[in-house]
Amino acid sequence: MRYPLIAGFTALLVLITALSIYTAREEQRMQTAQADLRQVAITDASAVYVQYCATCHGATGEGLGATPPLDNDGVRGMDYDTLFKTIARGRYGTAMTGWHVDEGGLLTTYQIDQLVALLRYGEWPQVRELAAQQGMIPVSLAAPEVANEQIAAISALGPEGSIWANGLNLYAQNCTTCHGATGEGSSLAVALNTPELRSQDAATITRTISEGVPGTMMAAWNKALQPEEISALAEFLLHWDQVEAAGVALSLPTIEQIDLGDAEAVLALGERLFTTTCTTCHGENGSGGIGPAINSQQFLSRKDDAAIEQAIIQGGKRPNSSMPAFGERLTSVEITALVRYIRSLQATAPSVANPRGTQQGGGGPPWLRDRQP
Amino acid sequence: MAWFSRLIYRSGPPPEDRHRMRAVANSLILHLHPPRVAAGALRFPRTWGLGGISALLTMVLVVSGVLLMFRYDASVERAYSSVQALETVVPFGSLLRAIHHWAGNLLVITAVLHLVRVFAAGGFRAERRMNWLIGLGLLLLVLVFNFTGYLLPWDQLAFWAITVGTGLLTYMPLLGQPISDFLLGGPEVAQPALRNFYALHVALLPVILIFGLSYHFWRVRKDGGVTLPAESTPAPRLTTIPHLVHIELGVALITLTGLFIFAMLVPAPLEDLANPAHPPNPAKAAWYFLGVQELLLHMHPLAALLLTLIGGLGLALLPLWDRDTADEGIYFRSPTGRLAGAIGALWGLLFTPLLVLVDEYWLDLPTLLVLLPTLVSNGLLPLLLTLAGLAAIYAGLRSGLRARHSEALVGLLSFVGVALLVLTAVGIWLRGENMALIWPW
CATH class of the missing domain: 1.10.760.10 (Cytochrome c-like domain)
Incomplete structure (x- = not known):
């Protein structure tokens, strides 16, 4: 009658061993599971993005016209709450509507969470591929191109010309989607090519770019740009009228479906x-x-x-x-x-x-x- | 600690530690078991420990279920995310869920095997009648437990299995629609359904289970324990401690180890978030209902449900149907009974797949008998044919084997059991898109 007991305790020994091994691996299993889950979320969100967001934000999140780009470090650095609330409730005074079902939208909390994952960990090539399969071919250059002649023209303007040229280049890459190619502003952002702006000093403008403006779409760009890049941008903004007078202007590329x-x-x-x-x-x-x-x-x-x-x-x-x-x-x-x-x-x-x-x-x-x- | 011993012993505590330990163990264990048990009941193949394993799984389910309740959130918005969190950020959450999931599924199997074992030993007659009924009720309860638990993760599998499952219910005349309405709290599977299922799963059903299970255990002891063959000489009886307790402990530890290791290797499934707009194809009920779902493909829903009902009723009324206690405790009654059982099983194994194939590819009663309403051609007719077939099997065993009533019943029920098994297997593995027959590899 001892046999069942011996078998039972042998089994218990096996169980304890197995549990120890499982415990040792649990931390790593959770890490892997989280990474997998994030991947799934990004994949799911890509489909949602292509269906609902790509028409305005572009096939690879490059931003179209006045709609801001999403594939940049400014967005990636935003916190969860800001991103979630922006998508769920929309942004007052802009084309962005509330997407949450509670706000009359089409997306559930779960889907918006997934979209946030896409924005923060974004794998835009995956979105690009999905969008392409729907016939949305992104423009090869999302930002306006700054030609070499233009840079030469600006550099010739004065001793600080090369800094301004650098600023224009940065502006073309990062700012045009909200502030417009000629700095005319949009429903999302203020006009920049104005005497009012030029009446501010460089330190104020630099601070605004670095720290963003709370309550607006203006992100804190010190996460994405170097201090000297930001000051180059500020210099450019202060002298935009001179640049414009030299006949240098940007034009936006267009998307085609x-x-x-x-x-x-x-x-x-x-x-x-x-x-x-x-x-x-x-x-x-x-x-x-x-x-x-x-x-x-x-x-x-x-x-x-x-x-x-x-x-x-x-x-x-x-x-x-x-x-x-x-x-x-x-x-x-x-x-x-x-x-x-x-x-x-x-x-x-x-x-x-x-x-x-x-x-x-x-x-x-x-x-x-x-x-x- | 004197006041504590007084609480336990009322009069003074036993003088020595050893005695004290014994007294506690004895009094607890001997609430469930008699002080001595027949030696024959202790032989493992007599019971295979199936009742005990089922009870153990129930305990595992209660403990793991209570732990899961700390992290689960029964709302449509958060149920799925809470399960995802359980799988990814809660230490041992995945293991816990896997243990609960697999223990629940295993319990269906062990409970059914327990029923088969008791039927084979003839342990449902005379004074054990009542406990047979209680046991059947408990099996039904286990199925309802599984059914309600199935919805809780709120993934595609859960959502559509419950949609299909409650759809099956509504075919039941008169009662079906009200029961479905009560369960779902609305016309479709949504937030009220999730809340209802959760309440049933964690509150109402456990209470019923605890009372039912206690009564079941108490009756086992009062009805004379495990059914044994009558013997001329009085059988030797052994003390419960240690003989029975050792076996129980051994089996419990082995079961636990097996269950835990399986749960470590195979996590509980979790599909995509439930999406009412995108039904999977095929949409299947939970695996233990696939036998009935398969039946639905072959006859009118009313006939399929009636057949299921007749089967259930037959099991419930078995103690009245077969009162012959002469062969009590002998597995499958007698050598003739064993043969009848083997023949029944073999026929079930042969005829059921054959009938499924014939009905799928060749025979189409409604087009053949176009003049009759489908309720007759696809409902009454197959139902009567099936019942006639069962009667023929019974009659054949009676005359062909010269089997007694109880022996022929073994053959009949083993046919029905195997047929249900085959139908379930077909439903699980051989039904593909649009529920068409497929070859799984």
Whole structure:
């Protein structure tokens, strides 16, 4: 009759051992579980974002027109309450409405929590990919571009010209979505290109930028910008009239929505991407350069779509190939559009005597000697 | 501490520590058990410890459930997040939930096996009639416990299983709709339903369980303990302490270890947040109801429920149906009974999948008998055919094996039991999108 008791206490020993092991691993398990949960929240929120937020805040949170950008350190540094309340209750006097179901919106507390997770830990490439699958192709540059001539023009204005140029550059990257490309202001933010602003001293402006303005959308930028960058911004703001007088002005890029069912539109997207991304190496119209002549019968007849797509995603497979991997930089939709555009060239592509790029040495066409092992 | 001993012993305490210890242990344990038990009842294969394991699981469920209550929040807004918090930020929260979840599921299995064991030993006749009924009631209670607990995490699985489950209820004539309305507190599964289920799960049902379980234990002892075969010579009797207590302690520790280690390895499932707008496909009830849900695919809801009801009624009335106490305590009555049981099980294993396939792919009674209303062609007819089939099995066993009434009943019930098992298995593993038959791998 001792047998059950012995078996029982053996089991107890096993249980104690197992519990000790479990206890030792519990801390790490919780960390992993939290990380997983955050990942799930971000993924879920990406879908919500694309559905509800992207039309105003842009396909990758870059901000559109007067709507502020979200993919910046200013937003990432905001505390939970501010973000939650902004999304849940909206912001008075702006286009941002209350999104919580209690405020007549469409989102539950749980979904808004997830959105906050996206904003704070944000993985915008994931959003970008999702948005692209819905046909929202982000503009390649979210902020207005500051041309070199413009910088040169400002630098020529005076001894502090280079600081002002730096300030303009920072302004273009960080401020235009709320304060406008010409500093005209918007429903979200005050106008900056005004005599009133210029009548303040540099220290006041610097403090406002550094510490933000409580109760408004103005974030504390000292988390995202260096002190000298902030003072450059302030200097620029104080001398904007002179910059403007020199004929330097910013213009905002625009987003376009592409109908992915429309083959023409996809081809047009492919062509746009090809001219902006590929022609530097592959030559005007793909006629060849550092890289091979894509627009040639030799290339197109020997590479199927899958091979081209692979090359775009993973880059050149030959050692020393200077073809970069674009898998991280382009969404799947953009890559598909590129491949389709490249394939569309086949109908008119000429036969080229030597399609190899200058980077590829002699020894016959590379696609013949470069066999996959 | 003299006043404390007086509270316990009323008269003076036992003189020595050893005696004192004994007195406490004896008085506690001997409230449940008689001082001596028959040696035959102590052999493990006599009971497999199923009743004791079920009682132990109940205790585990009470303790883990009370602990879970400290972190759970029964509101639609926060239920799911509180479970997520339990899984991610509460130390041992995940383990606790897994223990509660798996103990609850295991309890359904052990309670059913306990029922099967008692039926096989014939422990439901004569004075044990009442306790058989109480036991059936407790099994029903366990199912209601599981059903109400299923909703609480408020994930997709919970939401849609309860939606389907209460949907099944409404097929019940007269009573179905009121019961469903009472449970849900509204037309659909929402905040009132969650609050109701929570109240039932943590307040009302435990009270019923404690009274029912106490009565069940008390009756076991008063009705003469474990059913044993009659013997010519008086059976030897052994003292409860240590013989029975040692076995109980051993089995309890092994069960606990098994349960805890399983819970450590397999966390309780948690799907996405409940979304009333996106039903999963297929939407299935909890696994122990899938036998009934499978039945619904084959007949009119009324017929399926009637069949379930007849089955339940048959079990409840079993003590009146089979009063033959001659073979009490002998597993499956006799060698003939054992054969009848094996044949019944084998037929169940063969015919049920066959009937499922035939009904799924070839036989379509409503289109075949287009003139009859579906209530007849898809309801009454399959119901009568099923009952006729069961009667035929009984009659076949009676005449073919020359089985006595109680022996043929073993065959009949083992057929029904295996058929239910097969239907449940089909429901769990072989039903895919739109509840079509699929091959799981």
